[in-house]
Amino acid sequence: MMNKANFFICMLLLASRGLALADSKADSKPNIIVIMADDLGYGDLACYGSTTHLTPNIDKLAKQGIQFMDFHSNGVVCSPTRASLLTGKYPQTTGISGVITAKDHRDVGLDLKELLISELLKKQDYRTGIVGKWHLGYDTTYSPVNQGFDIFRGFTSGNVDYLTHYDQENYFDWWLNTEKMDEKGYSTDLITHHSLDFIRENKDHPFFLYVAHEAPHGPYQIRDSRPERTGDPSYKPEPISDKKKVYGEMIRIMDEGIGKIIESLEQHGLAENTLVLFLSDNGANQTGSNSPYKGYKGQVWEGGHRIPAIAYWKGVIQSQMSQELLLTMDIYPTLAALTNTKIPKEVKLEGRDFSSVLRGKTNIFKPRPVFWAYSNAAAIREGKWKLVRVKNQYQLFDLSIDPSEKNNLFDKFPKESKKLSEQLATWEKEKSAIPMKS
Structure with a gap:
C-alpha cells in the first residue's frame, strides 16, 4: 500500500508532467482561430450576464478558458477594429480611422504596404484563410488574397442581406477569392460551413483561420426571414415585428456554429494544438446590450469599446478570469510570440504581447495610456x-x-x-x- 509520502511524490510528478505537457503544446506551432462577432455587446452573452440570450457554446469556452473582463476594441465601429487586429496598430496609424462605407469609399482600402498578421504567419508556412466579413476594401486590389490569405470566402462590405448577399447599396457581395460567387444560404451558416471545410482541408498543416461573422449586425434576419435587399432599389422589405427577438436568435445561430467549430477540432484531434480567440469588433447598438456599461457602438464610452473576449486552448490555457487591460491590436504581437515568429524591425507595432497572460501569469503589465x-x-x-x-x-x-x-x-x-x-x-x-x- 502506498504511504502518504509516496502519494504526494506521485502527485507532484504527475503535476510536473502535466505542466511540461502544457508547455510543450504551447511551444509547438499551434493552429490559430480568431472568431470575431459583429456589433456584439458586452452584455449580449450569458457568460457576461445576459439573461435573454442562450449562448452555451461560447459560455463553455469562457468557462474552460480565459474570460477577459477588461478587453477593448480599438475602434468603436467596424473597419478600424479589423485594421487593428490585422496590423497590430491603432487604426488611426493605418489610415483606417472610420467606416469604409459601401456608398462613398469603394476605392479605399487597407494600405498594401502594411504587413498583416496573415502575411507574417504565411511566411512561417501557415495556411491562412478568412471566412466572412472583410470590410477593409471593396476593390479586388485590397482583397484578402492580396494581403496574406490563401483563401477568402465571404463579403467585403459592412454587411449584406443574410439571404441574398446584397450590400447596403444593392451591390451583390459574396466572393470566392477575387471572383463573385452566387452561393445560396444564410450567411452565418455559410461562414460556419466554410470554416469547417478550411479546418478539414488543413488539419495536417499549421493554419490561421479568421472567422469574421456578420452576426448580430443588421439587417436583422434569421433563416426563415424574407430578404431585405434583392438588388432592386424599388423592392420594399417587410417590417420586423420583434427586432430584439430576431437579434437574440441571430446570436444563438452564431453560437451554434461556434460549437460546430470546436467539435470539428475535437474530431480531427486538433483541440490541444489550437488557440481559439473569440471577441467582438465593438460594442452593440441599441438593439443589443452593453450592460453594465454606458454608451453604444460609435461612442467612446465604455459600452462602445469594452467587448466580450475569450481565449480557449484545450490543455494549455487554464480556466480563469483576466482583469488585464487589453485591446484588439494586442492580438498581433501575441500570435507572433506564440508562433515564435520574428517581427521585422521596420514593422512598428503598437500592440502589447499578452502571451504570458495565456500561460496563466497575472498583474504583469505596467499601466499604459x-x-x-x-x-x-x-x-x-x-x-x-x-x-x-x-x-x-x-x-x-x-x-x-x-x-x-x-x-x-x-x-x-x-x-x-x-x-x-x-x-x-x-x-x-x-x-x-x-x-x-x-
Missing part, C-alpha cells in the same frame, strides 16, 4: 483613470469605483485631468497627420 477616437469624440485610459472628450467637453472617471462612467471628476482631480488631456492632445495631433488611405 490607450486611446480611442471617432467623429467628434475621443478618450484616453491609463490605469484606473479614463478621460472622455465629447464636443470639446471633458469628463474624468475613476473606473475602479465607477465603471459605468456616471460621476465626472474632472474638476476634483485637476492634476490627473491635465495630464490625460495633454496626452490625448499629443496623440490626436500625431494621428491627425495620417489621412484615410486610398
Whole structure:
C-alpha cells in the first residue's frame, strides 16, 4: 500500500508532467482561430450576464478558458477594429480611422504596404484563410488574397442581406477569392460551413483561420426571414415585428456554429494544438446590450469599446478570469510570440504581447495610456483613470469605483485631468497627420 509520502511524490510528478505537457503544446506551432462577432455587446452573452440570450457554446469556452473582463476594441465601429487586429496598430496609424462605407469609399482600402498578421504567419508556412466579413476594401486590389490569405470566402462590405448577399447599396457581395460567387444560404451558416471545410482541408498543416461573422449586425434576419435587399432599389422589405427577438436568435445561430467549430477540432484531434480567440469588433447598438456599461457602438464610452473576449486552448490555457487591460491590436504581437515568429524591425507595432497572460501569469503589465477616437469624440485610459472628450467637453472617471462612467471628476482631480488631456492632445495631433488611405 502506498504511504502518504509516496502519494504526494506521485502527485507532484504527475503535476510536473502535466505542466511540461502544457508547455510543450504551447511551444509547438499551434493552429490559430480568431472568431470575431459583429456589433456584439458586452452584455449580449450569458457568460457576461445576459439573461435573454442562450449562448452555451461560447459560455463553455469562457468557462474552460480565459474570460477577459477588461478587453477593448480599438475602434468603436467596424473597419478600424479589423485594421487593428490585422496590423497590430491603432487604426488611426493605418489610415483606417472610420467606416469604409459601401456608398462613398469603394476605392479605399487597407494600405498594401502594411504587413498583416496573415502575411507574417504565411511566411512561417501557415495556411491562412478568412471566412466572412472583410470590410477593409471593396476593390479586388485590397482583397484578402492580396494581403496574406490563401483563401477568402465571404463579403467585403459592412454587411449584406443574410439571404441574398446584397450590400447596403444593392451591390451583390459574396466572393470566392477575387471572383463573385452566387452561393445560396444564410450567411452565418455559410461562414460556419466554410470554416469547417478550411479546418478539414488543413488539419495536417499549421493554419490561421479568421472567422469574421456578420452576426448580430443588421439587417436583422434569421433563416426563415424574407430578404431585405434583392438588388432592386424599388423592392420594399417587410417590417420586423420583434427586432430584439430576431437579434437574440441571430446570436444563438452564431453560437451554434461556434460549437460546430470546436467539435470539428475535437474530431480531427486538433483541440490541444489550437488557440481559439473569440471577441467582438465593438460594442452593440441599441438593439443589443452593453450592460453594465454606458454608451453604444460609435461612442467612446465604455459600452462602445469594452467587448466580450475569450481565449480557449484545450490543455494549455487554464480556466480563469483576466482583469488585464487589453485591446484588439494586442492580438498581433501575441500570435507572433506564440508562433515564435520574428517581427521585422521596420514593422512598428503598437500592440502589447499578452502571451504570458495565456500561460496563466497575472498583474504583469505596467499601466499604459490607450486611446480611442471617432467623429467628434475621443478618450484616453491609463490605469484606473479614463478621460472622455465629447464636443470639446471633458469628463474624468475613476473606473475602479465607477465603471459605468456616471460621476465626472474632472474638476476634483485637476492634476490627473491635465495630464490625460495633454496626452490625448499629443496623440490626436500625431494621428491627425495620417489621412484615410486610398
